[in-house]
Amino acid sequence: MSRFKKIVSILAFGSLLLSCNKASDNGSLFDSYDQKTMLGNIADAVLIPTYAQFASSTLDLKTKYTAFLTNPDSVHFVAVQSSYLQLVNSWAGVEPFNLGPINDKLWAVQINTWPVKAYKIEAAISANASASTQGADAKGMKALEYLLFDSSFSAAWQQLSSAPGAVNRANYAASVITDLDAKASVLAQDWASTYREEFVQALGNDVSSSLGLLVNAIALNLDEVKNMKVGNTIGLGVKVNDNLSHPDLVEYARANASLGAMQQNLISLKDAFNGGSGQGIDDLLNFVQAKKDGQDLSVLVNAQFDDALTKISGLHKPFQLAVVSQKQDVVALFQSLKKLIAFFKVDIANNLGVTITFSDTDGD
Amino acid sequence: MSQTFVRKFSCVERIIGTLQEPTDAASLAFFRILFGCILLFAQIRFLAKGWVEQLYIKPEFHFKYFGFSWVHTLPGQWMYLPWVVMIICLIGIILGKWYRLSISVFFVLFCYTELLDLTNYLNHYYFITLVLFLMLFLPMHAAFSVDARRNGGVASVPRWMLLCFRLQVGLVYFFAGFAKIKSDWLLDAQPLKIWLATTSNLPVFGALLALPITAWVFSWIGMLFDLSVPFLLLNRRSRGFAYFLIVVFHLLTMWLFYIGMFPLIMMAAALVFFPPRWHRSVLQRLLKPTLVAADSSRSLYIPKLMFWVFALFFVWQILMPLRHFLYSGNVLWTEQGYRYAWHVMLMEKDGFAEFWVEDKTTHMRYIEYPKKHLTALQEKMMSTQPDMILQYAHYLAGIYEQKLGHPVAVYADVYVSLNGRPGRQFINPDVNLAAIEDTFAGKDWILPENPQQY
Known part of the structure; x- marks a missing residue:
């Protein structure tokens, strides 16, 4: 036993020396890195402002819509539609971050199920029901798009003002807006009050850490953008993989707002990655010296974000025309997003020890 | 009978005796x-x-x-x-x-x-x-x-x-x-x-x-x-x-x-x-x-x-x-001989996999996402383990051959990172996995983790 102890102490000491050598240039993962500052910065510079923006957009729509109900003329309807388009962008900024209050309350589905079921919305209108009593596929962002937009401006406007049954329809739209606004304001308040602290305190990289949640949320949203918003429309998606163009599967096809929303998704994701202009996941990757092909991983990831954003801006609006006329460019965007996802799911996850798609089963 | 043989024999006997005690x-x-x-x-x-x-x-x-x-x-x-x-x-x-x-x-x-x-x-x-x-x-x-x-x-x-x-x-x-x-x-x-x-x-x-x-x-x-x-x-x-x-x-x-x-x-x-x-x-x-x-x-x-x-x-x-x-390459990367060998807690390995199914008659290629047929846990496990990737490719081949009525080829597009090293293409994307049977032979369609080493 004493001999064993001797061997252990010699080897332990040896490994100490070895590790001291190495440690100087490559320390333990988050050793001296101040994660709290990073998370605080991501919360203050990105998450809290985007949630606040989302809440103020829903409130603005509510105001504009109330004004329209009092004065259902075309001028007020123009204001309603443009407020909705503003809301689309605000929601696109929040959408990637399905963590914290929105995840606890399972509200992402309530806010943004798509596609919605038109027949369910029509049934709710006929029954003069309120959105709060309806399922997720009859309310939220996409139900509003269905109610506020149509083949033409006048068609949409008349449906809500002068057409038969317009009163019921207008009431239902009001209830959808009210429901959305109530949720948005609760989320913004939760983030600003209690959840910020919780987010900043959840250090480390395990499944309940903010870093873990954030990387997972980013990877999940990139999947959604690539496979659903882009993939399906060119027949390279989860739903359809026939390699054909499917303009009917474009998000926000009625409102012609798809490209802007996707762009906002990516801008928001990139902002979270970089922590705005302050400390973000990029700095943490630099800290652990994550490299690939001799370059900093953070630089490569940012370049990939920019590449995807450039490809989006190269597409002509609306997206449902681009998926037909510029299909090759849309495929290129799809490929670019794929590289970006691989960075998050593989390189970043591995370097930071974050578990993607955690399941509660045992490991060993 | 020599002396040593007797001694050896008695030694074996003693061991057997102890075992039977x-x-x-x-x-x-x-x-x-x-x-x-x-x-x-x-x-x-x-x-x-x-x-x-x-x-x-x-x-x-x-x-x-x-x-x-x-x-x-x-x-x-x-x-x-x-x-x-x-x-x-x-x-x-x-x-x-x-x-x-x-x-x-x-x-x-x-x-x-x-x-x-x-x-x-x-x-x-x-x-x-x-x-x-x-x-x-x-x-x-x-x-x-x-x-x-x-x-x-x-x-x-x-x-x-x-x-x-x-x-x-x-x-x-x-x-x-x-x-x-x-x-x-x-x-x-x-x-x-x-x-x-x-x-x-x-x-x-x-x-x-x-x-x-x-x-x-x-x-x-x-x-x-x-x-x-x-x-x-x-x-x-x-x-x-x-x-x-x-x-x-x-x-x-x-x-x-x-x-x-x-x-x-x-x-x-x-x-x-x-x-x-x-x-x-x-x-x-x-x-x-x-x-x-x-x-x-x-x-x-x-x-x-x-x-x-x-x-x-x-x-x-x-x-x-x-x-x-018996296999070439890092066992943590190829996982050939990894199981049943007490390789416990030896790796952080992350993968990302998509498949392409090619109709061999029309040469049309169809993308396939693992999540369509697998649970999140299955997808995650498969994405880093070659024999599972192969099995899934065969499963896809079965589905498509029935659907298309033509023979198909299946290609895996897999990207993996091991123990903090940069992610790499894991499986040769040009190899038709549907045509490969799983055997104990070395899997040459697994790409090397570090190409310079080979």
Whole structure:
């Protein structure tokens, strides 16, 4: 036993020396890195402002819509539609971050199920029901798009003002807006009050850490953008993989707002990655010296974000025309997003020890 | 006859004599009851966590074990039946009531449930299977059992029976230590360096665990601990200290990582190294004396065949962990010879996989996302394991050949990162996996992790 102890102490000491050598240039993962500052910065510079923006957009729509109900003329309807388009962008900024209050309350589905079921919305209108009593596929962002937009401006406007049954329809739209606004304001308040602290305190990289949640949320949203918003429309998606163009599967096809929303998704994701202009996941990757092909991983990831954003801006609006006329460019965007996802799911996850798609089963 | 031959012969005889020496059957009983209780807890936990539904009922596709593609799940809720029967069997095993029947049925059902899906392979399930195999043949119910009280049990068994369990536990530790002699583990302190970052959150020790040297110290001590602990447990003087280390080591891993039952099972299993009189005193203190079998003159019948079965069983276990040396490339990357070799907690590996199915008649290519047919856990496991990628490619080929009515080719687009190194293309994207059968031959369609090395 004493001999064993001797061997252990010699080897332990040896490994100490070895590790001291190495440690100087490559320390333990988050050793001296101040994660709290990073998370605080991501919360203050990105998450809290985007949630606040989302809440103020829903409130603005509510105001504009109330004004329209009092004065259902075309001028007020123009204001309603443009407020909705503003809301689309605000929601696109929040959408990637399905963590914290929105995840606890399972509200992402309530806010943004798509596609919605038109027949369910029509049934709710006929029954003069309120959105709060309806399922997720009859309310939220996409139900509003269905109610506020149509083949033409006048068609949409008349449906809500002068057409038969317009009163019921207008009431239902009001209830959808009210429901959305109530949720948005609760989320913004939760983030600003209690959840910020919780987010900043959840250090480390395990499944309940903010870093873990954030990387997972980013990877999940990139999947959604690539496979659903882009993939399906060119027949390279989860739903359809026939390699054909499917303009009917474009998000926000009625409102012609798809490209802007996707762009906002990516801008928001990139902002979270970089922590705005302050400390973000990029700095943490630099800290652990994550490299690939001799370059900093953070630089490569940012370049990939920019590449995807450039490809989006190269597409002509609306997206449902681009998926037909510029299909090759849309495929290129799809490929670019794929590289970006691989960075998050593989390189970043591995370097930071974050578990993607955690399941509660045992490991060993 | 020469002098040396006689001496050698007598030496072998002495060893055989020692192996045959009668030893207290309480040790086997102790192990039977303890292991039975842990398995009972494990199976109830399995049900309580809803894993039967999640792992066996919900998935539309199951990854098969090599040679066991004929093992299928039961329809719908019938899948719960094996667990109900296993729990009843475990009660029989613990009480030692109809022991032979209970252990036989349990062994078959446990193997059955394990063989259903490769996704759920865990080293500790494999360990349980091996231990159950021993328990199947050995008279674990010779003492402290209902059977023994009824039939009149034997109070002693040959020493080799106890030694089988010690050898079994010792092999696990030794090869787990042996598997750690890798540059990732010893020189880069990976994956511990990545994993210990998880702990900076923890109170008191968090800061200590996150120190730069901790990962190296843990890696080296872990390797030395695993290699030496079987020998320390064998030695009477170091046994107490070694067991103390085992408890500390496993509690630490339980606290730090998501490894479920493994620490508990190993802490219990290592108790077989304690002397039979200790096992007896524990049992006597805990159980009613009525369950204690009296000395009986009945002698145990041990078939000759058992020796050869056990010899083969242990030779297998020594060869399995070494077989990866027959393959080229890093075993952590290719995973050829990775399973059944006590490669425990050796890697942080992340993958991302998509497939392309090509209609060989029209040359049209269709993208396929694993999540369409797999659960999140299955997708995650498959994305880094070549044989599972191959199986899934075959599954897709089947679906598409039926749908298109043409022969198809399947290509995998997989990107993997191992132990903090940059992600790389994992599977040759130009190889039609549908045309490849899984064999024991080296898989040349796995791309090298580090192209310069080859």
